[in-house]
Amino acid sequence: MKYKPIFVTATNTDVGKTYTTCKLIQEYGKMGLKVGVFKPIETGVRDIPLDGGLLLKEAKKTNPNLKNFTCNDIVPIQFSLPAAPYIAKKKSSIDVNLLHKTFEKIASLSDVVLIEGAGGLMVPVDEKLYMYDFIKEFDSVVLLVTHGKLGCINDTLLSINLLRALRVPFAWCVNLKEEDVSFNEVSLPFYEDEFGGAVLVQKHMRVLSENLLKLL
Numbered sequence: 001m002k003y004k005p006i007f008v009t010a011t012n013t014d015v016g017k018t019y020t021t022c023k024l025i026q027e028y029g030k031m032g033l034k035v036g037v038f039k040p041i042e043t044g045v046r047d048i049p050l051d052g053g054l055l056l057k058e059a060k061k062t063n064p065n066l067k068n069f070t071c072n073d074i075v076p077i078q079f080s081l082p083a084a085p086y087i088a089k090k091k092s093s094i095d096v097n098l099l100h101k102t103f104e105k106i107a108s109l110s111d112v113v114l115i116e117g118a119g120g121l122m123v124p125v126d127e128k129l130y131m132y133d134f135i136k137e138f139d140s141v142v143l144l145v146t147h148g149k150l151g152c153i154n155d156t157l158l159s160i161n162l163l164r165a166l167r168v169p170f171a172w173c174v175n176l177k178e179e180d181v182s183f184n185e186v187s188l189p190f191y192e193d194e195f196g197g198a199v200l201v202q203k204h205m206r207v208l209s210e211n212l213l214k215l216l
């Protein structure tokens, strides 16, 4: 691995982690990097892990070493209940060694590994772990994806405050959906005052991918 891994998290589930990670894979592919992908835990899995499938399909376009990989090779822990791992795992336990073994194999075949968390940072994983613990477990920098609906400022600041408290390097971006037509009027002005603007998935993937590399 040339670079440290990037842990992609979001202010909540369904905000656009998988969507944004796929775009990031495309940017690194254009730079000639072999991208690896890793989703430590996926819940709500019926037959195959859907996030794992999307990520792997995109990563394979950049990384011939993953040619024979299946979703199960990048999503070592899967649960059928669509819930936080703490609940979805029922009586089973989270095998952190298995996560490391799976990650190391992917890392050995890649220039950079994108790790997609489940839900947001404070999702409980088991009695001892929260999702944010995986940042340090895999020695990663973080990409926080936030939404563009009313209320996004509060959600963004809560996650940023935790990342600052954890003292981990991070970048953040806004993933706008079609319905987020009021973002420029009701949310962006605060981001301009507080952060000098907002990085948009829809406009700034190139610069975002370069900024993340500088953190690695």
Ligand code: ADP
Binding pocket: 010, 012, 013, 014, 015, 016, 017, 018, 019, 020, 175, 176, 177, 178
């Ligand atoms: P997460 O990984 O954070 O749970 P996803 O990336 O799976 O979220 O996104 C949730 C849903 O929203 C998916 O169906 C995805 O295709 C869709 N989606 C995400 N971002 C956008 C976007 N910018 N425009 C349209 N659809 C989007």
Ligand code: MG
Binding pocket: 017, 018, 019, 051, 116
């Ligand atoms: Mg996802």
